[in-house]
Amino acid sequence: MERKEFLRRGFLSALGTSFILPIVGACSGDTVNPVSTTETTTGTTTGTTTGSCTTTATETAGPFPTKTPSSLVMTDITSDRSGTKLTVKITIQNKNNSCAALANAIVDIWHCDAAGNYSEYGGTGMQSTNYTSVHFLRGRQTTDANGLVTFTSIYPGWYSGRAPHIHAHIYSSSGTSLLVTQIAFDQTINNTVYAQGVYKSHGLQDTTNANDNVFSDGVGTELASFTGSITDGYVLTHTIVVNG
Template identity: 70%
Template sequence: MDRKEFLRRGFSALGIAAITPLISCSSDTVDPVDASSGTTTGSATGSTSDTCTATASETAGPFPTKSPSGLVINDITSDRTGTKLSVTLTIQNLNSSCEGLAGALVDIWHCDAAGNYSEYGGSGMQSTNYTTVHFLRGRQTTDANGRVTFTSIYPGWYSGRAPHIHVHVYNASGKSLLVTQIAFPEAISKVVYAQGVYASHGQADTTNARDNIFRDGVSTEMSTVTGSVSAGYELTHAIVVSA
């Protein structure tokens, strides 16, 4: 089964058991994973407090980072080429008046300009074999204001999905708090995909509204992206968890 078919059938039809082996069967998987939050697609809106709304939970997808504790890095670009993207995430605690959550572990991962993920490949889900390399994956710990930053490239796309970044947030003790995804403004993606290494891959074939994950809304998952192709882009986004 390829990725497009996987997405068309929907993650709920596959069930938790079908996804869990991808997360847990590897011998180097040593990080805590909450299987339910890692495989269940949430609604576009969540619990609310006086000042903020919980970020929607989403699937970790078929390509979660196998051992994120070994990828504690700020610059996750590795050898991948593309338009520079600076990612700043603020983790807020719904249960503490939406204050920044200090000491949280934040993992992010996304595909390269051609739509491929590291750590996987050589199968129907992804033909290009990148099973022995690690790129566009990293972990950081939030500062006193609940903030982490990463240096990366603008994600590419693959058939059936709109551009996105995966995020998994843990508390300082390693308890899973939220698995979610970050959406991108389509107008900016169109500009990026018309140039450089992205041009040969063309424009994304799926909009946010038609995306299997985002089609129920992106009110808590849409990022703010500013900048330009020449200077690079800056992504900022707040993720609200219950800690």
């Protein structure tokens, strides 16, 4: 099945099933493995408001979730990928604790490279380039006392049928799954980045947030903020609110 067709059909969302993330062996410290890994892939971008913050929308983890995230505890997830530098700063808040910062939460992120390809997958109709043996642009960190994690990466590319995005899966300190979501990007900055460097040959994205099958019902809880430039790189800042 072509990747665009997968996205058009909504795959797991349309089927009303759950996506089971792989369970890996036990480890210690900030490599805690999930003890509850079943995630519903039927998402909404409306969120739920309680108190002074809004729960971040739940979205699908597929079709390219990280297979063994506990093995990828790192700050710099760039690996050998080329592109405009992107620093990703994600703050986790707990709606169930008056929107306070959630310390010791586990945050996994993953995204495609400048050409729109994911590591750990490929060689099929979903993605022709075979990257099954590498793990670029995937990583795990544990939040500090301010609920913050910071990753060094590159600005994601895009692939047909999807607006640019980063996937994020949030767990409690004990490994219980709290939220799977996606982070949306600013259209103006996309246009600037994709007109230069390694992105130029791929051209501008064919899908905007408004036309995206995940983001089309709104990105109020998923749109990141950006500072920086092509020369210096960009800093992505985003808050994810979970029911901790």
